[in-house]
Amino acid sequence: EVQLVESGGGLIQPGGSLRLSCAVSGFSVSTNYVSWVRQAPGKGLEWVSIIYTSGSTYYADSVKGRLTISRDNSKNTLYLQINSLRAEDTAVYYCVRARITVNDAFDVWGQGTMVTVSS
Amino acid sequence: DIVMTQPPLSSPVTLGQPASISCISSQSLVHSDGNTYLSWLHQRPGQPPRLLIYMVSNRFSGVPDRFSGSGAGTHFTLKISRVEPEDVGVYYCMQATQFPWYTFGQGTKLEIK
Numbered sequence: 001e002v003q004l005v006e007s008g009g010g011l012i013q014p015g016g017s018l019r020l021s022c023a024v025s026g027f028s029v030s031t032n033y034v035s036w037v038r039q040a041p042g043k044g045l046e047w048v049s050i051i052y053t054s055g056s057t058y059y060a061d062s063v064k065g066r067l068t069i070s071r072d073n074s075k076n077t078l079y080l081q082i083n084s085l086r087a088e089d090t091a092v093y094y095c096v097r098a099r100i101t102v103n104d105a106f107d108v109w110g111q112g113t114m115v116t117v118s119s
Numbered sequence: 120d121i122v123m124t125q126p127p128l129s130s131p132v133t134l135g136q137p138a139s140i141s142c143i144s145s146q147s148l149v150h151s152d153g154n155t156y157l158s159w160l161h162q163r164p165g166q167p168p169r170l171l172i173y174m175v176s177n178r179f180s181g182v183p184d185r186f187s188g189s190g191a192g193t194h195f196t197l198k199i200s201r202v203e204p205e206d207v208g209v210y211y212c213m214q215a216t217q218f219p220w221y222t223f224g225q226g227t228k229l230e231i232k
Contacts, residue, residue, distance in 0.1 A: 035221075045160075045168065045211055047221040058219045061120075094167055104215040105158035105173040112167055 002026030004095045004110030011116045016085050020113055022078040022095030027108075030073040033098040035106065036080045038091035046091075049080065050098070063089075085117045121145055121217050125210075125224035131232045138199045140227045142212035147192050149216070156215035159188055159197045162226075163208040171210075172197065199229075207231060 008020040024034070035050040049059045049069040057069050068081040078095055093115055097108040122145040132138040148155045157175050160168040170179045172188035175195065185200040199206055212224040 033219075044209075044226045045213075045223040047223070050219045052219075060220070099170075099173060102156075102174075103218060104154075104156040105170055105179075105213070106160070106168075107170045107173075107179060109167040109169065 002097075002108050004097065004108060006093060006095050006110045006113035009093065009113035009115045011118060012085050013119050014085060014087060014117055016117075017081070017083045018085060018115060020080040020082070020093055020095075020115070022080075022110060024076045024078060024095075027097065028073070029071045029076050029078055032100060033103045034071070034078050035096050035098060036067075036069060036078075037094045037096050037106065037109075038089075039094070039112075040088070040091045043091075048093075051078070082115070085115075087117050089115060090117045091115060120220060121148070121214050121222050123212055123214055123222050123224035125212060125227045127225065127227065129210075129227055129229050131230045132202050133232045134204060135201050138202050138206075138229060140197045140210050140229070142190075142195045142197070142224050144193045144195075144214055148195075148214050149192065155191065156218065157188075157190070157195050158213050158215065159186075160211045160213065161206075161208055162211065163205075166208075168211060202229070202231065204231075 003025045005023045036048045051069045070079045092112040094112045095110040096106040099105045099107045124143045159172040162168040176188045209226040
């Protein structure tokens with residue numbers, strides 16, 4: 001079964017750091033494009049980052065310089081390191097898979113992990 | 120960046136009746152390869168989104184055939200032929216023409232009478 005399970009969220013003080021994990025089953029992170037999408041409470045969806053099969057990474061302008069996406073092929077796990085956390089980073093963070101080959105849509109979603117930035 | 124615009128609320132619809140949701144992009148979504156990368160997602164309360172439609176009009180695996188997508192260029196529409204109770208929630212359009220900088224619409228809440 002294809003599944004994405006996020007973890008690592010929690011309550012963090014402004015300025016802190018956090019690493020989110022996404023355990024993948026049913027497909028390989030090394031041969032698929034996988035992304036992080038976030039959703040602030042009561043708000044819409046915002047794409048934040050993607051890692052290609054080649055290892056190339058891309059980020060939304062709103063988070064560039066503070067987020068790092070990575071993967072561990074041996075653990076089949078995706079990560080998102082978030083530094084210098086701000087209140088506006090408060091959101092549910094979803095791990096998602098881009099549709100194979102075309103990468104034009106997100107066809108598999110995790111349940112999400114909540115990150116709350118507050119003092 | 121391509122901005123995707125959706126109305127926040129749909130027109131009120133009665134169960135069993137059709138519904139449509141619009142999405143407008145700030146620039147044409149026709150890619151240089153000739154394809155149009157516009158997808159629709161549905162999010163029920165408390166759940167992650169799920170993919171309904173990709174490349175404007177292609178239903179994703181397992182999606183009921185009461186859902187259909189249409190449009191071209193900058194104007195797109197999601198239609199539900201007969202609204203069911205499980206269709207409640209928020210519908211998002213998303214463009215991937217400017218891959219990898221995906222952008223979503225703000226979401227449209229399906230309003231049931």
